[in-house]
Amino acid sequence: MHQRRVSRPAVAAVVAVLALGGAAIAADKKKKDYRAAAVEVMKASFQTKGQASVDRLNQDEVQATCSQYNASKPVPRELARKLEAAQLATVPYPADGKYLGSWENGEKIAQTGVGKQFSDDPSKPAGGNCYACHQLSPKELSFGTIGPSLYQYGKLRGNSEPILKYTWARLWNAQAFTACSDMPRFGHQGILTEAQLKDVMALLLDPESPVNK
Numbered sequence: 001m002h003q004r005r006v007s008r009p010a011v012a013a014v015v016a017v018l019a020l021g022g023a024a025i026a027a028d029k030k031k032k033d034y035r036a037a038a039v040e041v042m043k044a045s046f047q048t049k050g051q052a053s054v055d056r057l058n059q060d061e062v063q064a065t066c067s068q069y070n071a072s073k074p075v076p077r078e079l080a081r082k083l084e085a086a087q088l089a090t091v092p093y094p095a096d097g098k099y100l101g102s103w104e105n106g107e108k109i110a111q112t113g114v115g116k117q118f119s120d121d122p123s124k125p126a127g128g129n130c131y132a133c134h135q136l137s138p139k140e141l142s143f144g145t146i147g148p149s150l151y152q153y154g155k156l157r158g159n160s161e162p163i164l165k166y167t168w169a170r171l172w173n174a175q176a177f178t179a180c181s182d183m184p185r186f187g188h189q190g191i192l193t194e195a196q197l198k199d200v201m202a203l204l205l206d207p208e209s210p211v212n213k
Helices: 008-045 061-066 077-088 103-111 153-157 161-172 194-205
Strands: none
Touching: 061 077, 103 194, 153 194, 161 194
């Protein structure tokens, strides 16, 4: 039987490819091991104090997924759509059909940044700290720019049923519309109560609110 001879360079090339592939797999496994080790170090470095418990370090499915991406490695669009659809499905709308509370209370919530820290009184409601990321009222001299300006939010959009539902869902779980958003999931994570969210809704949509003046 005739046997085909393989040149030494060809054999060397195959060995090199296999070695590179093995190195890539090892590097990927090492990277995953580093992530797991980092999580363990974090868990060992914190302890429960008051209402700030270490279970906050436990990520849900969407948080764990988002941790794999960043500004230089954005979430693939198809995956983002799936995450958004899953998060939107978690949003409960007001059972009484009423979306707007008191804009005066909503302004206080927007101005308040306390809550959920170990030093805060857990019997008192948390704040939304909205001005840390958004402009709302022109009278507020200090506001963040991480998020878009919400000044004249309701004046520009109106208060139709679709706008009410969209705004409510956005406040309840921002990732229902923007996968891996930096905005807190206020309702989903129990940061704000339903009554508080209604007040923030009024701040954004009530024609008498300073936001819409």
